[in-house]
Amino acid sequence: MTIIPAPRADCTTAADGSITFVVDDTRATALVLQNRRTGERLRLELAPHAVLATATGLAQGRWDVLADCGDDGEQSVESGIRDLRTLLDRVPEPPAAAVAVRIPYQAKGGALAVRSWLRAPHAEVGEIGFVQGAMTVEGRLYGAGLGPGAVVEARLRGTPGEVHREPVTGESGAFAFTLPYAPLAAAGIVKETFRDLWLLPSGEGGGAVRIARILDDIADRKGIYVYPARPADAQGRATAVPYYTVENDLSVRLDPVAG
Missing domain, CATH: 2.60.40 (Immunoglobulin-like)
Known part of the structure; x- marks a missing residue:
């Protein structure tokens, strides 16, 4: 045959x-x-x-x-x-x-x-960097304008309303923010915990845009773009690491440190 x-x-x-x-x-x-x-x-x-x-x-x-x-x-x-x-x-x-x-x-x-x-709209991640106790993100916003009260929200996955906000700067579509890790771990991290990152171009109470990276040739970014885990608090009880989800959205994972 x-x-x-x-x-x-x-x-x-x-x-x-x-x-x-x-x-x-x-x-x-x-x-x-x-x-x-x-x-x-x-x-x-x-x-x-x-x-x-x-x-x-x-x-x-x-x-x-x-x-x-x-x-x-x-x-x-x-x-x-x-x-x-x-x-x-x-x-x-x-x-x-x-x-x-x-x-x-x-x-x-x-x-x-x-x-x-x-x-629609879309917030595209550009460079991700690191400073002491925090991550920095630069990106570009499409389909909406960035207002003077723009903020980024780190939303605790599975717990609606539990958010941490930081100011966002930028102009002509570009945006940037610094997200400190300590506030994300302030309540204590006893198990693997996730914070999903959303951009609010017009500030608190306005529409939210999920931050992601999709404008290139990588269909599945998770597992390919791997970033270093850093201490999330001064006591060293938890670590934090940015990562891309299965949808190529940007999030932060927090893990307890054994011992």
Whole structure:
């Protein structure tokens, strides 16, 4: 019996955010993107290549790539060459009301998938640094203006209303803040604890924007960008470390120190 290899696709991203797919299987007439969580489907005809245009709506989430192979049915597509150079340090137009990101990536088992984000407004992380007892963050805000009362909130995950705020500075879309660790550990850290970081461009009581990093070619940042853990209090009873969540959002993890 002849075993027919699975379809394989190379893909290239363009400066406008579109993605072109080139499939090596002559049986394939179209690619089907299927949302892994909702089952929503999007069909892209191969003529001869498939193009996911910038204007084509793609809900936030992970999309598996399938090939319509006619009588052989739909088949999972193997990931080939992914040319993502145009995604490196992408800079959307500052006036943009929304930031749409699509990143092709190799999923488990070698299958091709697309990660999609759609955020309005969006607070993009730039440089993360460290000073004594604190972390510093620089970034850029898209789709909203930064007011004089802007603050960052470190929200205790799982406990609504438990927040620590620090002032934010910046102009022309850029923002920066310093987040000391000691206030986050003031109540004592007895188990692994998380603080999620939100930007409030117009100050306390205004709308909140989740701080994240999505404007590059990395679909899954967690586990790739690893930062050093630093003492979170003068007594050395806890440590703090910034990290990216599975959604590429920026958070802080606090851990008790044994002994």
